[in-house]
Amino acid sequence: MIITTTTTDHPTTELPEDPFTEGPSATRGSITVTGPLEPGFDHILTPEALEFVAALHDRFARIRCERLAARRERRARIAAGEMPHFLPETAGIREDANWRVAGAGPGLHDRRVEITGPTDRKMTINAMNSGAQVWLADHEDSLSPTWSNIIGGQINLRDAIRREIDFVSPEGKEYRLGDQTPTIVFRPRGWHLTERHLAYSQPGGSRGTVSASLVDAGLYLFHNARELIARGAGPYFYLPKLESHLEARLWNDVFSFAESRLGIEHGTIRATVLIETLPAAFEMDEILYELRDHCAGLNAGRWDYLFSVIKLFRDRGRAFVLPDRAQLTMTVPFMRAYTELLVQTCHRRGAHAIGGMSAFIPNRRDPEVTERAFAQVASDKQREANAGYDGTWVAHPDLVPIAREQFDAVLAGRVNQVERQRDDVRVIAADLLNFKIEDARITNAGIRANIRIAVRYLDSWLRGQGAAAIDNLMEDAATAEISRSQLWQWINQGLVSDEGRPIVRERVEYFIDKYADELAEEPGNRAADAAQLMKELVLGEEFPAFLTVPAYDRYLK
């Protein structure tokens, strides 16, 4: 194989020659627990596990900061007029037809339906009994990262993996695992997030930030990697919110280091990378390449992708303004282009292409809502299966058979269609950047819907629930990001709604208060904080890069 690029010749560049033999100058920091110890936490936060997480910090904390700085630099260049583009310096990787990724690990060949959801004890058991092939156990978009949820989630994962999990609800309903359970793929928090209930100290007393990604992935690997392998699967990850192939390289280095440290074979860990930012869509081949020893596939994370487009171009003028959220479907030109390119890229490299999440969810108490959700989800999954995807996500157990039916119809007895090449796809940069939408509208109803959804979602998140059914749609951190970033953009671009109403701070503020007031009677509500946070996110001059950052730093208890 001939690769004509400098970025590929990386003996994991930031590391010494034998990257996993610590040199005399290696930092030996330590991690201490500053959060409260709830029942069972001591079994997860053991001295050995904390030492492992500290070793990850010694090695990778600085590089993480560099990668985050690179995100800020790129965004500044885009604000100044640069457009995202395919990188000339990595053309060799894209043009070389000869390399492939490791592909699916044991238990991961059949990913027709993947149920996603947070790791609380009841939902863990429900997801494991859902009939899906995979459970995406989520510490990202659908999990509010309270200390209880984060370490409680690790307890539940440990117990689920060992089949030692049961639960009795306050109403007395009993939950236990059935015989057939899905392969678990764990999604740690993204590189931008920190964990404030742990402290990282370096020799000499200096303190460093604790990366939420390294905590989540580190604890999961430490407690479960060997057990998963012994049970015929492996430690598998979904990697969220990557913005470049260098971030993929960082993950790859983390995995290689962890494998070496835990004494498991190189390449045992498998990752599926979410392509959910616009810059990452320009680096899909490079991301696969960086992670090739550990990579199982890519996923089209549609909601964060939309958020990324809005965020990147928020101050670039009206040509970059997207219409009401309801009009941002998967068939608008830029979404179709990115999802088609993803399948083509994956299958060329032997990687799975996994579809995304339709936000329509059933309501067991309302047959009409359920019927509409089933129809919407069926059509979304039919489109994905026909496009060549190997599997897809669902948000709710009742959607598993609906999605499965669509994939089974196309796969006709096979468990994936990785061999199907989409040589017909011709996507160029202009297609990924074609933000024109026919009959685009920004309506008063669309503005109010964004405000209502975001306020309600923030209230839910601050109460510790990171996914919520709002008006029969699944809302999570990614969908709420779209709502709040659209509002910020529409205000700052001085837009007027289709009905002729200027979109101004005073009016948006009025509705924030109105929708927060609607929640004020609910027991345990966080409506006042949600309104305050929403005002910061939407009415401020500054645009916080992620809503979860100020929400976590200043509002989450």
Ligand SMILES: CC(=O)SCCNC(=O)CCNC(=O)[C@H](O)C(C)(C)COP(=O)(O)OP(=O)(O)OC[C@H]1O[C@@H](n2cnc3c(N)ncnc32)[C@H](O)[C@@H]1OP(=O)(O)O
């Ligand atoms: C942009 C992205 O990243 S998408 C991926 C991230 N988002 C998600 O994962 C969302 C996952 N989905 C959910 O969290 C939930 O479906 C919600 C919050 C949207 C709705 O949940 P509920 O209001 O509890 O729905 P509903 O009452 O219909 O649930 C019925 C049963 O199914 C269970 N259930 C619903 N969704 C899930 C799920 N995703 N996983 C496991 N169990 C589930 C509920 O726990 C409930 O169980 P019970 O009958 O034993 O009490």
Ligand SMILES: O=CC(=O)O
């Ligand atoms: O994580 C998935 C998304 O759509 O965002």
Ligand SMILES: [Mg+2]
């Ligand atoms: Mg996402």
